[in-house]
Amino acid sequence: MNPVIALVGRPNVGKSTLFNRLTRSRDAIVADYAGLTRDRHYGNGKLGNKPFTVIDTGGISGNEQGIDAAMAEQSLLAIDEADIVFFMVDARAGLTPADEAIANHLRMNQKKTWLVVNKSDGTQEEIATAEFWTMGLGDPVAIAAEHGRNVTQLIEHVLEPYPELDDESLHPELNVDQGIRIGIVGRPNVGKSTLVNRMLGEERVVVYDQAGTTRDAIEIPFERRGKPYVLVDTAGIRRRKNVSEAAEKFSIIKTLDAIKQCHVAIVVLDARTGLVEQDMHLLDYVLESGRALVLAVNKWDGLESDVKEKMRAELKRRLGFTDYADMHFISALHGTGVGDLYTSVNSAFKSATSRWSTNRLTTLLQDAITEHQPPLVRGRRIKPRMAHQGGTNPPIIVVHGNQVDALPDAYKRFLINTFRKVLKVRGTPIRFEFRTND
Ligand code: GDP
Numbered sequence: 001m002n003p004v005i006a007l008v009g010r011p012n013v014g015k016s017t018l019f020n021r022l023t024r025s026r027d028a029i030v031a032d033y034a035g036l037t038r039d040r041h042y043g044n045g046k047l048g049n050k051p052f053t054v055i056d057t058g059g060i061s062g063n064e065q066g067i068d069a070a071m072a073e074q075s076l077l078a079i080d081e082a083d084i085v086f087f088m089v090d091a092r093a094g095l096t097p098a099d100e101a102i103a104n105h106l107r108m109n110q111k112k113t114w115l116v117v118n119k120s121d122g123t124q125e126e127i128a129t130a131e132f133w134t135m136g137l138g139d140p141v142a143i144a145a146e147h148g149r150n151v152t153q154l155i156e157h158v159l160e161p162y163p164e165l166d167d168e169s170l171h172p173e174l175n176v177d178q179g180i181r182i183g184i185v186g187r188p189n190v191g192k193s194t195l196v197n198r199m200l201g202e203e204r205v206v207v208y209d210q211a212g213t214t215r216d217a218i219e220i221p222f223e224r225r226g227k228p229y230v231l232v233d234t235a236g237i238r239r240r241k242n243v244s245e246a247a248e249k250f251s252i253i254k255t256l257d258a259i260k261q262c263h264v265a266i267v268v269l270d271a272r273t274g275l276v277e278q279d280m281h282l283l284d285y286v287l288e289s290g291r292a293l294v295l296a297v298n299k300w301d302g303l304e305s306d307v308k309e310k311m312r313a314e315l316k317r318r319l320g321f322t323d324y325a326d327m328h329f330i331s332a333l334h335g336t337g338v339g340d341l342y343t344s345v346n347s348a349f350k351s352a353t354s355r356w357s358t359n360r361l362t363t364l365l366q367d368a369i370t371e372h373q374p375p376l377v378r379g380r381r382i383k384p385r386m387a388h389q390g391g392t393n394p395p396i397i398v399v400h401g402n403q404v405d406a407l408p409d410a411y412k413r414f415l416i417n418t419f420r421k422v423l424k425v426r427g428t429p430i431r432f433e434f435r436t437n438d
């Protein structure tokens with residue numbers, strides 16, 4: 001389990017600036033999911049071999065209506081889920097009553113809290129932090145999120161008690177010995193635990209009862225038709241036996257972990273409610289993680305045909321960015337369509353872990369270029385020359401040539417689509433890197 005850092009503070013102190021700095025992906029990657037709006041509050045970061053998760057709590061204003069009213073439920077949940085809280089204040093604005101109100105609340109919370117004084121650029125550290133000593137939240141640390149001042153040092157310090165991870169823990173997707181790992185994710189009530197029960201069969205539930213903490217996703221090995229799998233469960237099928245446990249809180253951290261731990265994520269959607277924002281965020285996390293994806297539109301039983309039509313149209317319109325993934329209309333309750341999920345899981349995994357020779361990829365690239373010439377850039381013809389595979393799970397294709405990084409997006413998309421089609425890759429994102437070498 002990665003340490004989880006929650007960024008807390010009133011609006012405008014620089015939370016999202018710090019969030020972006022900590023979670024910005026360093027990989028130069030053109031992913032093929034254009035059109036998806038990015039508005040995330042959970043992200044992963046890494047310092048050396050120490051991964052961590054950051055939550056931008058966003059909505060705490062700490063204003064006159066009292067801290068409890070002002071704290072959005074999500075923010076409280078985020079603090080609850082966190083191991084470490086960065087309480088952020090603004091060196092330029094100085095100490096405000098809203099800061100005091102939030103500080104009072106944090107003092108009641110037993111979480112390890114760091115007082116982070118942002119926007120210290122242009123000031124000496126001692127001067128920036130001077131007035132915040134009085135808050136009684138320990139030594140204030142001066143940073144400038146926008147310029148990166150002191151940010152790495154702060155994270156190094158904060159992560160000191162946490163161990164470095166080995167490659168296997170850093171990349172659970174590399175472990176394929178126990179079989180394909182299937183993550184079942186979705187917002188509350190879409191039918192995850194019903195589906196997990198259905199996939200495992202009744203006997204397994206008993207075995208499962210022993211395990212489980214509230215924040216960890218749970219791994220359940222099982223076999224189907226002689227083939228091993230591991231189910232990574234976030235819903236907690238224990239609930240099925242004891243209805244009073246049904247109020248167990250939905251944990252986004254647990255969901256993010258399950259996504260990281262699986263090879264193929266089955267994202268469960270609810271045909272009765274249609275798509276909501278939380279579904280889009282979950283899909284965004286799956287895409288960002290590079291995991292293979294299967295969509296399960298649940299509760300398809302007993303719907304009128306016009307409702308089905310409307311739902312199909314909505315999914316088509318809003319989920320264009322996941323059109324590489326198979327979509328199943330299922331009823332977890334009755335078991336309809338559930339067996340078919342395995343077909344998609346197997347083929348998505350196969351695609352995600354495929355390997356192609358440099359020869360094959362380069363020939364494919366040359367064919368694509370012959371079919372459709374790259375454009376001129378500043379009077380010169382861009383020449384992609386060679387392609388090789390830079391990784392699997394998700395597959396990474398590296399294209400070399402002169403000025404290839406200057407290829408227009410439309411042309412890059414053409415290449416990506418061509419590779420996807422010719423290599424018959426389904427169910428997994430493909431990532432492309434364009435490396436100019438001239
Ligand atoms: P949030 O509402 O707490 O998420 O705050 P934002 O991250 O949106 O930042 C609010 C404003 O402060 C933006 O205009 C940022 O550019 C600015 N800002 C953030 N970090 C710094 C910093 O380190 N120095 C300065 N001078 N401005 C910053």
Ligand code: GDP
Binds near residue numbers: 186187191298301334
């Ligand atoms: P979770 O919170 O995602 O684990 O959802 P549950 O599995 O607890 O299901 C939430 C509710 O939806 C329960 O009342 C289930 O009986 C119901 N449900 C789950 N799957 C289906 C389905 O396929 N069809 C119908 N009609 N209801 C379902």
